Structure formats: structure tokens, C-alpha cells
Amino acid sequence: MPDTLELRARIAAMLRAGATYAEVRAELGASLNLIADVRREHSIPVPARTRPMRSEADAYAAGAEHTDGGHVRWAGEWAGRCPQVSHHGRQESARRVAFRLAHGREPVGHVIAACGAAWCVAPGHVEDRPMREQLRAQLEAIGGPRA
Numbered sequence: 001m002p003d004t005l006e007l008r009a010r011i012a013a014m015l016r017a018g019a020t021y022a023e024v025r026a027e028l029g030a031s032l033n034l035i036a037d038v039r040r041e042h043s044i045p046v047p048a049r050t051r052p053m054r055s056e057a058d059a060y061a062a063g064a065e066h067t068d069g070g071h072v073r074w075a076g077e078w079a080g081r082c083p084q085v086s087h088h089g090r091q092e093s094a095r096r097v098a099f100r101l102a103h104g105r106e107p108v109g110h111v112i113a114a115c116g117a118a119w120c121v122a123p124g125h126v127e128d129r130p131m132r133e134q135l136r137a138q139l140e141a142i143g144g145p146r147a
Helices: 005-016 021-028 032-041 056-063 094-103 129-141
Strands: 064-066 072-074 077-079 082-087 090-093
Touching: 005 021, 005 032, 021 032, 021 056, 032 077, 056 064, 056 082, 056 094, 082 094, 090 094
Parallel strands: none
Antiparallel strands: 064 072, 077 082, 082 090
16 A cells, blocks of 8 residues: 555554554555654554563564565564564564574574575575575585685
């Protein structure tokens, strides 16, 4: 749905009625950034948290938009050029969260999309430094190009 005055008015009305970002997104298809912009524009306070905090996986799923080829585009919060997941009172890189969800361990070094789509945050498409080093070593072992 395009960003229009009518959409912004509907978002504001839902927020004033106590709707969550997820509820606004589900009903209106608005991005989390747009919802946050409307909340700030209209000085609508964030309601006190009455539900338990969501899990890391749920927080990731709330900002993930699945696209063709198994890629995931981030529609959640951003800090500059870095997609962010908010959970348990903290923010961190959506790529690091996706990595943990896929591999069950903390990533080492920077986490990047290995699928060729730099914007992708799909759990199965991200890799950390040891994974990149292992791939480089394998390529060198078979006489492949040095990257």
C-alpha cells in the first residue's frame, strides 16, 4: 500500500486505539518504519508493555519479508544502513539474529549475505568469517580463484 495521507490517518487511528505495530502491519500492510514515523508525527505514546517480550525468532519474523529465490528483505527497524531486530529490550543486527537462527551459535566477525544479494537477511543465506575462510581454503585447495 503506498504511503498516502489516508494510510497515515488510518495508522494513527489504530495506534491511538492501542494497536501494536504487528496489528497495524497485518491490517494495513504498512512498514514498521512508516508506523514509527506516524507515531512520532502524531506524538502517540507507546503503550506500556502488558504482554511478555517476544522471542528472538518472533522479533526476526516480524521484520522479515520473504521474496523470490528464498531471499528475505528486511522491513523492520534500521540503524543507518543496518537492519535491526529488537527483542528483550535490546537491538542487534538482523543478520546476526538470522545467523543464530540458522546455525544455533554466535557468529564470529561480520555477518554478510553469501547469496549475492547484499540486502538479504535470510537465515540460510548469511555467513560469518569462519565460513568465508573455510570456503576460501576449499577454493584454494582445488586451484580456484583467490578472493
